[in-house]
Amino acid sequence: MSSDRSAPRRTLRRGGLVLVIIAAVIVAYGLTTRAKEGRELKEWTDEQAVPTVTLVSPTTDTSTGTLELPARLEAFARAPIYARASGYLKSWKVDIGTQVKTGQELGEIETPDLDQQLLQAKADVASAKVNAELAGTTAKRWQSMLNTDSVSRQEVDERMGDHAAKQAILQAAQANLDRIQATKGFTRLVAPFDGVVTARSTDIGALINVGSAAGLPLFVVSDIRKLRLYVSVPQNYASSIGKGTVAKVSIPGQPGKTYTATLVASSQSVDISSGTTLFQFLVPNPDGELLPGGFARVSLDLPANTPSLSIPASALIVRQDGLHVAIVGANNQVSLKEVVIARDLGKTIQLSSGINADDKLVDSPPDDISDGLIVRVADAETKSEAGRP
Template identity: 25%
Template sequence: MAVSRWFFTLGWSGAAPLALAMAMAGCGHSTAEPKAKVETAPKPVPVTVALVEQRPVERTVEVVGTLNGWEDVTVGSKSQGRVLKVHHDMGDRVKPGELLVELDPVDANLAVQQAQRQLQAELAKLGLNDLPTTQFDVNAVPAVVQAKVALDRAKQNVARERSLNRRGAGAQQDLQNSENDEQGATAALANAVLTAQATLANSRATRAAVDVAMQAKTDTEIRAPIPYARPAGVTGEIEYAVAKRLVAEGEMLKQGDPVLQLVVENPLRLWTNVPERHSAEIQVGQAVRVKIASHAGSTFEGAVARINPSVDSVSRTFQVEVSVPNPRGLLRPGGFAKASILTDRSATASIVPIESVVKYAGVTKLFVVEEGKARSINVETGQEGLGWIEVVGDLPKSAEVVTTGQTQLADATAVTIRKPEVEATAPAVTSAKTPDPDESKK
């Protein structure tokens, strides 16, 4: 209302120039608006890129486990007795068959002497000094020979009495007596043979008793066991290490009491549990790399020796045994170890720079540049090395992945590729020249 009043106050002649100026001002405002819109449009994001590489990698299954001795045995006493001497203690190295502990042999020696005397008494009945190694003829036993002689004499008497009786010169009673004597001599010979056979059997039983007594005497010397088979890959002599001493000198032992615990340190067995999903990948003979905390910079080579055919229904894992050579004794039985079971040496993987992978809110992805725009691809990471990482996903083999600037990107964001900045070398520092006072005077 005020404007119209002001318009009419000025009149047509005064208002016309003003209206024209206002129209020109309105036209000027409309032409400036598109220019502002162009200036506020998003600019392409500068990024650096790197090509996806295809490299051969080794596929491994990472596991942990416990190192155990190839043989871990607690040596016990086969006989009872008092400990006379302990020859080795914890930490000693002993060879198979080496003497470990001695028991008092007095009782064993007496038992051997008693059994030997009984054997001598039985052999004396047979007229022998020792048991024959071949089959023995009891007809040579003196008692049997004596019975045979008596039988022959009885037979001769019967023959003489029968001859006299046929000629009517002998009495019938004498013939019957001689025949009875012959029957008695025959029975005596059979009894002598049976007695000789029984004496021979008793001699052999007594000889076994002597052997038992001798073995009991031998058992008073407790020795390291002798393995029936040599571990695979071990060329030198097997050696035991004393892991624990369980007796003291003067102690009374019963049969079966433990005396020392021994362990074979080379090679060792690594027992580990592998998830069931890897059951088709693990095979006997596969190489295994073992690492322990006490030698962090070293890797020990082993091989899969045995695979348990059954799966634990609770943990859904199966047991794998790895043979680990330990010639220098750096590994300790009972220690904790990490292992990598090498399942494939010739696998091919997509490798990208490690800085190209973005992880956010549980999602792992990277960006590729296609026709000047960024596209995100969800991936899974695998093996990792110095400056690189393996990725698995719908990733083109010849793709260019964004290595810097990806935090500012989203799908379809325009990008411009720039070259990575090269660190400029510092210019050489030159010493300033001291002005000559004579020249300043000039």
């Protein structure tokens, strides 16, 4: 009877033990799984904390570059014609666009006031001449009487002085007459050289008042058989343009057509407001196709200098302390190097110093990149994943 009762108890104890063992296994498995997931999460977090970068290598560039700049055209010689005599415009002989020769009359000024001054000056000269002749005759007569002791030395000296004064008055009157006659010669407006009339700002009857505030010239004569081409070149490229440089010139409104310009001079200075040097070229214009005052586009071939290293513009780091690039060295550790730009070609930057040809640069570096930062190289990671079974 007692053995029958003890059997269910043993079975119950065994069942409880099995449940305890199962619970322990479940708890151990849960703890093990959670620890594994924690390790994996930590490893993933650490991996995500290391930035992934793409590397680029510098390239050596020895080719010649082309520099395109805006320019302006000016006449080889330009002469604004102003009036030197007051009056009214009597007539004009040429209009804009007229070809003129040296000395050809452009217009004539009528000067009634100046004509009266000229008549008065001639009368003053005639009067001074008569007075000087009379004073000279008197001086000679008194000089002859001095030998007979009829007059004193003082009286003779006075007559000689009066003659000298009259001579001086005659010379002054003659000089005034010459001045007015020279001014009268300016009533004819003439072309100073062969060229074309590019402006006329007066008409018949217009009042011309010399001595007032400077106004528009009456005519403008320009020599356009060849033109001056002015180009402002940035300081970085000024030293690359030497004497005899030939430029290709294109004009808006004339697509596909180019002209040749030859360098003749430079300003030999840098404009502090723009940081450029002014260069002057000459452009032949025998057919008059190019117009003075127009704008042009200039293409300059820059000579090949010593080989330089080029990098993508995206690899450049611009900060307050200067320009840098991020170089990945041993153990994928980053070091920042300061660089100096030689030429900015848009998508490509030519450097004059700062890096070596075998350096590996970070392309599009993150903003917070710094010295000593450990990175993961995207190309190397891709290759390692591709080699796994």
